[in-house]
Amino acid sequence: MLQRVRSAPPRYWLVVIAGVFFLGLPTTVSSFLASEWGQALILAIAIMGLNILVGYSGQLSLGHGAFMALGAYTSAILAHRYKVDYLLTIPISALFTGLVGFLFGFPALRLSPLYLALATFALAVVTPSLIKRPEELTGGVQGIVVTQPDPPGPARDVFAAITGSPMTSDQWIYYVSLFCALVLFWVAWNLIRHRPGRALRAIRDGEVAAAASGVNVAAFKTLAFGISAFYAGAAGSLYGLSTGFVSPDAFPVDLSIQLLVGAVIGGLASIPGPLLGAIVAYFLPIGANQWVPSQDWIPDQVASTVKNAGPAVSYGVLLVLIMIFAPNGIVGLVRQGYELLNRRLRGAGDREAGQMPPDPQTV
């Protein structure tokens, strides 16, 4: 056993460290920061779903915000109207959204990547007005308030024992989100490692060749849509819980773009990519809007320009720069750096046996 631990590749240590970091986070930082990181984790789940669709199966969707909205509203309606326990609604919403996504996948089969992008973009733009329409169901513009649950007894006791202060709702919700993220990332990792992942990648890299090799292209593509929507639905459900409120304006087209940004910045077709991308996509606008003006060492002109130009400009600039200089995102950069380091240190390349070469972007 010890032998296995010692010879485990560095990647596994990274996962352990990340796990410890996220588990311990709420014990050391303020409740507010914990809720912020919770939101980033929720975004990571949605981006993971998008990644399965875009990065692994090669279908471009610009409308995943709509699936998040579906998941969020399903949960909110079940909890608010039918008094279902909120935590129970999370898997229900995820399954329902996954089913809708799966059905969505059928017409999507007929669309070329560009047209799929167009159609899903239009869907993202229309989503708020679609939500407003069935007023009795969705509460229309008034939205639906989601009561945030108090932490349950055992969790509260454990937390108090470790930190000495009572656990807040936000911190409990953080742990719920973390749990979901861990489970869903683990599922995605397994999917990708095994046959479904290989099939999807084969389809992405050459549909005709994949079909010729016996892969059921249509089935896998629609399945990818369904799975990806499942993740978005789960994320949406957690989103409603974390913000305490669902309303049409909480799901503008900017959300779908934010998901795509996160997916690309983190690095498509990778497992850690969505997490890293979510962290950047979530904290960048906050950083641009608040952190920059508060730093004294940044000259006033620059700071006020950044603040006034707003997150839009910094997002846009970042997106363009990343696509030009680092199209494989952060993970791609890290891999490149690692390869470079390896070559320098060991002379020859030292690829671990059995590891697949990193995915280039070929959508």
Added chain:
Amino acid sequence: MQEFFQQVVSGVAIGGIFASLALALVLIYNAMGLVNFAQGEMAMLATFVALTLINRGVSYWLALPLTLLIAFAGGVAIQRVVIRPVERAPLLALVIITLGLATLLNGLAGFIFGYVPRSFPSPFSADTVDVVGVFISYRDLGVIAVSGLVLLAIYFLLQRTTLGLTMRAAAHHPEASRLLGVRVSWMLALGWGLASAVGAVSGVMVAPILLLEPNMMQSIIIYAFAAAVLGGIESPLGAVVGGLIVGVTINLAGAYVPGVGGDLQLAVGLAIIIAVLVLRPNGLFGRAAVRRV
């Protein structure tokens, strides 16, 4: 009955606006096989440039060609700086870059010019034409007329000149064109410049009606996409016809289909896009693409 005709005529009026932007989208597609999500924002920014010139005292008829030149140069510049590095990248990269560009330009316009809506001068008077109780303004007619002229110019360029042929060759068969000595990259830049100029025309024609503000084009870009897709994304004629059809459809749907009302006009636009893409992906005037194995 009169109300019905008024709805149709109003639909034609707004459809002309969709058509003018759709023409720019079609041009980019012809140049690059790409839908430029930033087209509307580029057009809006060009219109702001025009307004700035006019406010500085430049006469409208001088500001207009100047703006077109600046827009053309801007389009070329964007292609050289932002698009060319990712020319050979997969579609996803290009889509994301244009999205990033759209976000960037919108934020820039808001930052520089503020968000209060402004009026924009029009060479056409705001008076209306009265045809048996149905009304359309000269400005609306002007938009349609100018779109028609632009359409003719594009058709002439693309179908009847060597330059146009070269552009299309570079877009559809870049490798073969290179072998024949075509500077493919510069053809793409030209395509972007032209699309940008056409977008500027659209912006300048449309701003008097929609009011100039950073979010001006965002309200119509989806409809413009629907128009381009409906008409066949390669076809400039399709863009114009598509625009008019989309305009009339959303107006009639809003007026007469119960349950749609005024709220879901955009959803009608979405429905058009999906219906066309699923039922007849090449639109009305597009050619069926043969998929090479």
Added chain:
Amino acid sequence: MSPFGPRMAMAVGLLLAIAGCGGGNNSGSTDPGITSDQILLGNTIAQSGPAAAYGTIANAEQAYFNYVNSQGGVNGRKIKFKILDDAYSPAKTGPLTKQLVEDDKVFLMFSGLGTQAQVSVRSYLAGQKVPQLFVATGATTWGKDYASNQWSLSWQPPYQGEAHIYAKDVLDNHPNAKIGVLYQNDDYGQDYLKGLTDGLGDKASLIVDKESYDVTAADTATQLAKLKAKGADTLFLFSTPGFTIKSLVIVTKLHWEPTIYLNSVSNPQVYMGVAAKSGAALKNITSVGYLKDPTDPQWANDDGMKLYKTVIANCSTCKADDGFNLYGVAVAYTMVTVLKQAGSNLTRKNVMDIASGQLNDSTNPFVLPGVKIQTTPDDHFPIMQEQVITWAGTGWKLQGGLIDERGTIK
């Protein structure tokens, strides 16, 4: 062992440092946000995205606070105002509000914008016992639902109250009107519509048609053509400024000359100017106002207007002509009034009590003469008076006197 371990530890340490930096210094017995020389106020508003035109309000408020600080502040304390951009999305308002309350430890939240956005944080702020003062929306729920939301308060006249005034005006001046209503399909438009219907009472049948539009609409031609075809000779525009302007142009285009009632959010003179330049005939338009309009020549020598111009000159991004800026300065004046009234008892509870039940201010130089900003234990709408204005070619003309709607909304 991977080299990333120590780096993770550093990241955690960095986070701890950031978390620790959040709070302001706090002398034990006062509420958060109050120090011996500073009062910290928090705000969330749309400064980017579709509603960014409203963002200037916060900048105008900042300008007024700067002015007050330059005159010595409030009882020796300077006001610090932290503005965060939520792009009008309730999803952002939540975290940003939490940040202001838990991280920055503001004393109270002031002038948050957007009904959906502010409603989304209403129960959170009540739970934290942080006042949500003078939200920048006229939705009627803020004063009406005070009993269940005792930490929240609006400032401007409620939309339903404003619509009551229009209803009265119609019944007085056009008792046989055929009314058509164009309204935005959100809380804003729906609130106005309810106020109109309630105000008309059993004459609500005067409304021959109502048409709604979504903010994603390209234009309102469909709806207006329908209203005209139904024979409406009186048109109510319950729309936001951009759509109001475009609707005015379309009405002229349709060769239609109804009596038009325009809502107060869309009536700043600068917008009417844009409408005129775009081809609107602007005939027969009525609205109401409660603020002085910066472009109205009758206030040119008014002390309040001169003060406004001085104050706003220090805001580099604010256009002095923009009525939104005057609104910001006016509501900031009330905020300062409340803080001054609290004197040395600067606690959240006391400030909330004063604002919601003990306001009685007739000195605000930016509202129309005679408008009183007043709250009592039974009435939590600070402003309930407005004056009818009609468009007179180049500007609005005040008609009659102030109409008081106090007590009409239960």
